[in-house]
Amino acid sequence: MPALRTVRTVCPRNCYCTCGMLVTVDERDRIVAIEGDPENSATGGHVCLKGLSYARRQTYPDRLLTPLLRRGDGADFEPVSWDAALDEIAERLGRVREIHGPAAALYYEGSGSHGALGGLAMAFWRQFGGCTTTYGDLCWPAGLEATRLTYGANLHNHPRLTVESRFIILWGHNPAETNVHQWRLILDAQARGATLVVIDPRRTDSTDAADVHLRPRPGTDAALALGLARAIVDAHLHDTAFLAAHAHGFEAYRARLADYPIAKVAEITGVDEAAIRTLAISYGRTKPALLIAGFGLQRHTHAGQAMRAVALLPALTANVGVAGGGWQYANLASHCLQPLPLPPEPPAMRGIPVSQLAGHLESLEAPPVRAAWIERGNPAVQHPAAPRVRAALSALDFLVVVDQFLTPTAKLAHVVLPAKTLFEEEDLVTAYWHPYLQWRARLFDPPGEVKPESEIWRVMCERFGYDTRWFPSDRRAWLKGLLPAAQQDAIDELPSRPLDLSGHGDVAFEDRRFPTPSGRVEFECAEAAARWGVDAVPSYAPIDEGHTGAHKARFPLQFLSCKTRDRIHSQFGNLDWVQGVERPHVVDIHPSDAEPRGVGDGARVAVWNDRGRIELVARVTPGIRPGVVHVLEGWCHEGDPDVNALTAEGLTDMNHGATFYECLVEVTAV
Amino acid sequence: MSAGFVLDLHRCVGCGACVLACRIENGRETTAAWRRVLPLNLRRYDAGPTYFLSVACHHCDEPACLQGCPSGAYEKRPDGIVVHVEDRCLGCRYCEMTCPFGTPQFDAGRGVMSKCHLCAPRVDDGRAPACVATCPTGALQYAADVDNAQVRPFVPGFADPAGCRPNLRFRTPAGSTRAARFDALEERLRT
Numbered sequence: 001m002p003a004l005r006t007v008r009t010v011c012p013r014n015c016y017c018t019c020g021m022l023v024t025v026d027e028r029d030r031i032v033a034i035e036g037d038p039e040n041s042a043t044g045g046h047v048c049l050k051g052l053s054y055a056r057r058q059t060y061p062d063r064l065l066t067p068l069l070r071r072g073d074g075a076d077f078e079p080v081s082w083d084a085a086l087d088e089i090a091e092r093l094g095r096v097r098e099i100h101g102p103a104a105a106l107y108y109e110g111s112g113s114h115g116a117l118g119g120l121a122m123a124f125w126r127q128f129g130g131c132t133t134t135y136g137d138l139c140w141p142a143g144l145e146a147t148r149l150t151y152g153a154n155l156h157n158h159p160r161l162t163v164e165s166r167f168i169i170l171w172g173h174n175p176a177e178t179n180v181h182q183w184r185l186i187l188d189a190q191a192r193g194a195t196l197v198v199i200d201p202r203r204t205d206s207t208d209a210a211d212v213h214l215r216p217r218p219g220t221d222a223a224l225a226l227g228l229a230r231a232i233v234d235a236h237l238h239d240t241a242f243l244a245a246h247a248h249g250f251e252a253y254r255a256r257l258a259d260y261p262i263a264k265v266a267e268i269t270g271v272d273e274a275a276i277r278t279l280a281i282s283y284g285r286t287k288p289a290l291l292i293a294g295f296g297l298q299r300h301t302h303a304g305q306a307m308r309a310v311a312l313l314p315a316l317t318a319n320v321g322v323a324g325g326g327w328q329y330a331n332l333a334s335h336c337l338q339p340l341p342l343p344p345e346p347p348a349m350r351g352i353p354v355s356q357l358a359g360h361l362e363s364l365e366a367p368p369v370r371a372a373w374i375e376r377g378n379p380a381v382q383h384p385a386a387p388r389v390r391a392a393l394s395a396l397d398f399l400v401v402v403d404q405f406l407t408p409t410a411k412l413a414h415v416v417l418p419a420k421t422l423f424e425e426e427d428l429v430t431a432y433w434h435p436y437l438q439w440r441a442r443l444f445d446p447p448g449e450v451k452p453e454s455e456i457w458r459v460m461c462e463r464f465g466y467d468t469r470w471f472p473s474d475r476r477a478w479l480k481g482l483l484p485a486a487q488q489d490a491i492d493e494l495p496s497r498p499l500d501l502s503g504h505g506d507v508a509f510e511d512r513r514f515p516t517p518s519g520r521v522e523f524e525c526a527e528a529a530a531r532w533g534v535d536a537v538p539s540y541a542p543i544d545e546g547h548t549g550a551h552k553a554r555f556p557l558q559f560l561s562c563k564t565r566d567r568i569h570s571q572f573g574n575l576d577w578v579q580g581v582e583r584p585h586v587v588d589i590h591p592s593d594a595e596p597r598g599v600g601d602g603a604r605v606a607v608w609n610d611r612g613r614i615e616l617v618a619r620v621t622p623g624i625r626p627g628v629v630h631v632l633e634g635w636c637h638e639g640d641p642d643v644n645a646l647t648a649e650g651l652t653d654m655n656h657g658a659t660f661y662e663c664l665v666e667v668t669a670v
Numbered sequence: 671m672s673a674g675f676v677l678d679l680h681r682c683v684g685c686g687a688c689v690l691a692c693r694i695e696n697g698r699e700t701t702a703a704w705r706r707v708l709p710l711n712l713r714r715y716d717a718g719p720t721y722f723l724s725v726a727c728h729h730c731d732e733p734a735c736l737q738g739c740p741s742g743a744y745e746k747r748p749d750g751i752v753v754h755v756e757d758r759c760l761g762c763r764y765c766e767m768t769c770p771f772g773t774p775q776f777d778a779g780r781g782v783m784s785k786c787h788l789c790a791p792r793v794d795d796g797r798a799p800a801c802v803a804t805c806p807t808g809a810l811q812y813a814a815d816v817d818n819a820q821v822r823p824f825v826p827g828f829a830d831p832a833g834c835r836p837n838l839r840f841r842t843p844a845g846s847t848r849a850a851r852f853d854a855l856e857e858r859l860r861t
Contacts, residue, residue, distance in 0.1 A: 033694060035803070046806040052690035056699070176683040180806045187681055187807060191843065203714045205683045208848055565685050576700070577693060581686025581707055601713070623714030 003027045008037055008495060010429045010438035011051050012422050013568045014111035014139075016179040018431035019043040019051055020438055020498050023423070029444055031055040039497040042159040042434030043181040049566060049581060056577045057421065058444075063404055064418040065448030077406075077416065082449060085415050086463045092398040092414070093128075093371055094464075100367035102129035103350045108357075110377020111139070112571060113419075115427030115440060116482055117454040118376065119340045123470035124457045130348025132369055136355055136656025138383065140330065142298040145532075145655035146307030147329050149525045151320070152515030156328040157290075158506035159434050163188045164324030167286035169279075170198045171310055172221065173294030176205035177565040179433065182292075195286065197279060199224070200296075201560070202588070202630055203623035212279065215625045216269040217547045218558045218661055221297045222540035225309035227265025228280045229316055230257040237284025239318030246512050247315065249524020249537065256537045268540065270547075270625070284317055288325030296562060300543045300662035304654030308528065309538035315521040321509040333435035333502035337428065337482045342470060355658035356649045358385040361392035375402035375419070375453055378570045380409040381635035384658050386644035387612055402453060405574055408635065418450045425452035426475045428482065428494070436498035437490075532654045545648070545664040547627060555609050555664035557593060561633035561643040573636025585641050586619040588630040589667060594620040598669050607631070609665045612645030618667070629667060633660075672750025673788060674729050674816035674837025675802070679825065680846055681809035684709050684722030688801035688810055692726065695789060695800035702775045704786040705801055710827045719851035723827055724810055726786035726801065727752060727773045728836030735785070738768030743783070749814065750837060751788045759783050770832045788812075813839070826855060 006024040011017070020037030034052050038045035057063075067085035068077035080088075096104050107125050109118060125131040147154050162168070162185040175182040187209070190196050198210040199221075207213040216224050232238055233254060243250050266273040283289055291314050298307050311327050319325035352360040357379055361369050372393065383389045393399055393412045401413040410416045423443040430437060446452065451459070458471040472478030480491035487501050516522050529536040542548045547558060566582045567573045573582060587607055589599060599605055601620040606613055607629065616631065624630055633643050650659030684707050692698075692705040705726040714720050729752045736744035736752060743758040744765070754774070761781040765774040774785045789799035793812070797803065802812045821839035830836055842849045 031694070033800075036806075046804070047687070048806055049685050049687040049690050052687055052694060052804065055690075055694045177685075180683065180685055180687075183683065184681075184807045190846070203720075205720070208714070208720050209680060209846060211847060565683070577690055578686075580703060581684075581689050584712070619713060621713040622716060623720075 007441045007443050009441040012114040012429045012440055015568055016433040017043050017181050019047045021047055021051055025443060031058060040436060046181055048180050050572050053572055053575050053578050056575050060575060065450060066418060068416040070414050088415055089400060090463050096371040096397055100370055102348045103132050104367040104370045106132045106369045106372040108134055108374045108377055112376035114429050116337055117427050120454045120457050122342050124460050126343040126346055127466040130346040132350045132352060134354035135351040136353040138355055138658040140295045141655035141657040142303035142652035143307045143329050146304045147311055149528045150308055150311045150522055154330045154332040155504055155508040156331045157326045157508050159185060161323045161506060165189050165194050165288055165290040167195050167289035169291045170206055171293045172297030173292050174204040174206045178563050201625040201628050214271050214275055216271050218560060218628060219300050219543040219546040220269040222306035222309040223265050223268040225313060226260040227262055227276050230260045231262055231277050231280030232284045232316060233257055235281055238316045242318035246520050248518035248520035248522045252537050253523035288322045289319050290325055292328040299660045301650055301653060301659055302541045302543060303652040305534050305538050312523055321512050323507050330432045331435060333504050334430040334437045336484050336501050353656045355651055357383050358388035358392055359649050370396060371398040372396055373400045374409055378407045378409045380412060382569050384644055384647040384660060385649045417456060420446050420450055420452040428479050435500040435502055437501055438498045439494035534653055543662045545662045549664055551664050555666050557665050557667060558628045559646055559663040559665040560630045560661050564632050567634040567636055570635050583632060585632050586617045588619050588621050588624040590624050590626040591620055592626045597667055604670050606668045606670050607665050609646055614641045614645050615670060616641045671815040672731055672837045673814050676811040676813050676821055676839045676841060677724055678809045678841040679721045680843050680848055681807040682722045682724055687804050687806055688724050691800040691804035701777050718855045719848045728838045729788055731835035734768040734832055734834050735765035735774055738764045751790050753787045753790060754783060754785050756782050
């Protein structure tokens, strides 16, 4: 038997699961096994296909192992030494700063790989004199803010308590594809007798396992939530004792429900009146009941208000603070690290909302953005209005991209720097579903000329003559310093097991203490009104590009671009192993929409609007709501549809999120 | 009695983790996978359920690969596992033609066939096959005697046209919408 070593580490992707992994390596540094870490009781000793694909990705032939330089527009990349790459960067970045000032440089970090060390980029940029950075988030911020405003914190029960639930509602959530470890727990709860309800305009692998499936029109979730609340209150199934003790503004909320008679809600949402009443009554009567919301229902303009409306249902029925019950959106219990030690922030720092990258790159003045540095992200395909992002990046004087592969974004760069994999640098990784902080181990030395980003920023500082004392000489000691002051000894334990350092316990809000201004669950929220200019009580407002939108006559179909199990956005699908099991990237269209357009199953169609046009194959299916079309997002390889040619650069009502799912299109046979 | 796989069609989401686990365990970086996932009814027509068949070798009671092999490169072990003995393989690809399930794969680089051995080394060691150990939802299971499982021997998409008596069984828990759809399908086939 060859000598094997097994190392505990963690998958750092932008994914619910953040799986603890046991990676076994042979004496020639080949990965011979990747298994789940049983110590992580949320992921239960399992990984998914994406985690397994690291065995292929680590040594994939396409991986970038040296810096690449493109001399002049249209020229091919050529491999160069670090010295040559750094010379080019120093010269061209320096020139941009000289002419336009430091804020003419954009530093963009995506969500491609989580870890505390990523923040070290600022040790360079602050000494550079500042830069332009992004704020907000493409994915989930409206729901985070809605939850914070309602409950005071983004916490939820430990995932393993899911099995104790007797009634589970998945709202805009498809864990059979996007959180397979949660799916196992849900199936276990179902096997123990729990009822499973899924609310989704599509049929998915999750809806197919459900006992009840409601299909509202996209963008009408606030109305559906208020309608359910109305039906619960009409049936006297709200918990008056809980509300008297723990609700703030319930009377104002109750008055608001008068605006949402069930018949009206049925008309807005397209969900049958009887189905709304039945769900309300079952949810109100069955305890404990767990409501899990996905990110999908908050990808439109009125997202925050919609999420507040949905998030209040567990409080209305006193399902908060109980095992097997609760509101699940995001669990930030592991987000306990201290800020990185960094040089002081210079005045020339400037922020732009990440969801409106194209618009700002096109129009920013004083100074305009003329150079950009992009790492851990792929905005050329993953941002709304992606073709405009590509045009704006192409028009820059200078672009540096750090990546493991030559992505569509990297192809636009003047300099591409080779990025590490998760196995090539130690780090601390937080999660957003389970409460665990986890240690990412270093299994291998970076191959070829690869440097971890933290090392890249150190050599950048050296090249520019900046102070490098911000960079760790001993990563473990440096990471220890980021742990909460009283818990720094945990650094010795973290390599062997995931740790919940939060002290919140497994049941969120078990003590019914809510860190809101009122100390109660905020049905009426003055902060929401003051901070975001929304109604203090949740309400429904139709989205501009929704089923009642002004553009509806020209673009009658609502376009959704959802996630699936074989990708995290534009990651993983470049690997042959993953392509062997990937889902087809077709446009799902209902027969009642396909027939009048002369679109047959398997036909090639154009999906288009005033922003763009993509061509792909139609899948005519009853598995989608009439009036809605769907294409899986995530551009990973040639032939994948450029879905973000269609999407708009809107902003959510709260917290600067993107509005990917507020998008009207037409479909035409080609 | 024979060893084989049991697949819970309610739990299987067709994720493909089993396919990748097999590749890692059995060292097949670039050639065709021993395990495959066949999606059924991805259009989600109301006529039946949408489900996924994760399939490898079925370690048949009457293995066509073995019966059709001119060089005796297949053996059926006492526990039922059908193994391919590479140093007896001519690469003639008869088994590729005789197996009705398309299980044996030709490795062009080495000029021999290969196929799933149910992770016999792991099974002999008391461990589950890699695909089973990896399955994140617990859908794929190993059974030392598949006939003892409370299961369906047949679902649409999986037939036994050549009388090989494959050792793959299916589970569809009663009560789910999906199970009702399976029941309706079976009823239609009976009438």
